[in-house]
Amino acid sequence: MCRSLRYCVSHCLYAVMTRLEEANREVNMHSSVRYLGYLARINLLVAICIGLYVRWEKNADALILVIFILGLFVLGIASILYYYFSMEAASLSLSNLWFGFLLGLLCFLDNDSFKNDVKEEATKYLLLSSIIIRILFALVQRICGCIHHRPTLLTTVEFLELVGFAIASTTMLKSNGIFMSVFLIVLPLESMAHGLFHELGTCLGGTCVGYAVVIPTNFCSPDGQPTLLPPDHVQELNLRSTGMLNAIQRFFAYHMIETYGCDYSASGLSFDTLHSKLKSFLELRTPDGPRHDTYVLYYSGHSHSTGEWALAGGDALRLDTLLEWWREKNGSFCSRLIILLDCENSQPWVKEVRKVSDQYVAVQGADLAKVVDVEESDPPYLGDFTREWVEYNCNPDNDINWFEKGRTVKAMYGVSKRWSDYTLHLPTESDVAKHWMIYFPHITYPLIHLANWFCGLNLFWVCKACFRCLKRLKMSWFLPTVLDTGQGFKLVRS
Template sequence: VRHFSLISQRLICITVVTTVTLMGIGWTTRTAYSLSLITILLPIECLTLSLFWELGASLGGTVTGYAIIAPNTGQRRNTGATLLSGALVQDIGSRATASLNKMNQFFSYHMIDSYGCDYSTSGISPDNIETKIKAFFDRRTSDGPKFDTYVLYFSGDTYDTGDWALTDGQSLSFQTLLDWWSSRNMDTGSRLILVLDTNHSYLWVSPIRRVYDEYVAIQTCKYVKASDPESSDVARVGSFTKDFVDYNQGEELEQNWNDKKRSVTALYQVSRCWTDFTFHLPTPGEITDHWDSSFPRLLKPLLKAVNFGGVGNPCCCVGCVMRCLKRKKMKWLPPKELNTGHSFKLVRS
């Protein structure tokens, strides 16, 4: 629907320009009939252009999601196996299962094309996670193009550097994940949103700021350490996922994000060029296919005009200035809530 709106927007823009041009050419020979016809046609064309303009601007692009969930056992680097009580094992498992259900609900509610929600109770192997994540980054829509947005969720054990804890004492760092994304993205203009619910994932916020040439964002949290770890009021891994999903489904939270008494705070950060992102525009091939199926061959010479990038965008000449202003605004005055264009928002406390 969005691509149809963008293509139709260009067609109607050409129609409006043609109508105004013909009106100017025939102004000296105008009659009451011609003026009445133009007075009727021009407002209708402008209203139709406005309709498709709004549709193209408001409809979100394509999005796919993948969730990786493992029980959070508090594993640390260079430490042996830790014996956990039966009650604690049951609590850890129930929280991981709750996160799994919440992410399935999140993908369904926001119509995110789900690649799956993987749940592992025996740890995450390096080879398996590399294969799965790279395959996820390679995903394409049924029509062929890459998705506009890729949402990758992780909840599980991490080391005190924020790196994901894998089996055999190995780990997955942010730089490695970014390298996988860059090798698969290949300047396609897609963006990556990381949603992380772990004890140390807030340490990945700073590296995101230094990413220049990729559209990457992170939504994560920071759990406040309580004086009494055994207290039932202590927020544990999984609490943020519940609040984040509930909030983006319009449900009321027990404590809002700005409440100073919250035991888990929300954080988000975006790369330097994040505000330059735009949803994929229809390619010349897509415009040609749409034209062949909707218009007579006699009008095919107009395709060159329709494929001109500036058609339908009267503000294209000030695009560079607007991009610069958006970057500065995001850097100096980041919003409390960042709309992703897919009906869910990134939030910070």
């Protein structure tokens, strides 16, 4: 008894000390990273002070001395607000506005007469070192995970510094101050618009269309032929199939996936019927004409041990056949095909898709436990994986743990070799030319060729090729447990 108690106490103390050491390391790391930000600010402050001193010394302008003294006064007020009144937001806003104003003074005051002065050179080097340290600070923050950024048009710090910079242009340049002010306002607005469109391009997953096939009463007999279930099992299985249809329709609606159809066949589908439906599905296009970016195909039903879908009349659908149809319809386009399988034998397709090298294809499958202790848990059925997977991708507050030990329903997925190379469809040269001819005058057409030529320059093709190879190796050797498709839902493996 004493030995057990001593073991428990020592184990608890070890766990507490380990956690304290981790927390201490985390605090030390965050503190060290924060010091980089302080160093960049101090560098900037010293550069501003030296730069204003040089301009006052050479120009003998009393206004510069007044502004310099006022700057120290504002810095003191900001420090008082921060340390004595805990008004952190007001203090940082005031200091950022004033920093932007003083930087504007350094830029717009004439320095031709002393640009080779030693103190002016020191100012330039200090400003440059401040920029380098600030960049290093931002990189270290992201690498260490000390901060989590969210997409935004303009941060408060950037806005206040730009406002101060614009005010400085009107104060010091009487002849063209209005022009410079307007320019400094329009330029960040253009940059904000560009940043907004860039963020939208990276956040939006593109167009997507989905099709679901559920065959509940068709299963494989011992000789490999599909047969019908006994009547007393049909009602229960129909209820499960209805639940699967409702779940997949919820999935399509939640992620704004255009629904081509959800086919439910109690007697099974023939090969020709399925071929006709899949052919129509795979050749769907957007209302504007181009193909969809992603095609999602869902199947729930019985399958052979090789992964083939069991169809009516003894037919079967192989993955090679489905990919052949996909190649015929996809052609030279860069659309993706994501196959969702809720069947007993999805593992062969998950493994086989990893050998595909000419298309962007992914297979999400289920791994149902073959032997289950009925005293501990219920045996898995078709539809259990669909219910959990849809809940995982449609409910942010779900508590589903795919790595839980002893799960009877597990997940697996595989992707083709080129999956990591996928990018959204971008406008081609002909698309840009058509748009330009519709909305712009004829005299501006030469600009189309200039823009296409400039965009066609690939100066960093070597770096891009190396980066692409590294991503392929990572996807092949270290397949993520959770893979974000970019459409709002994720592929998972247990």
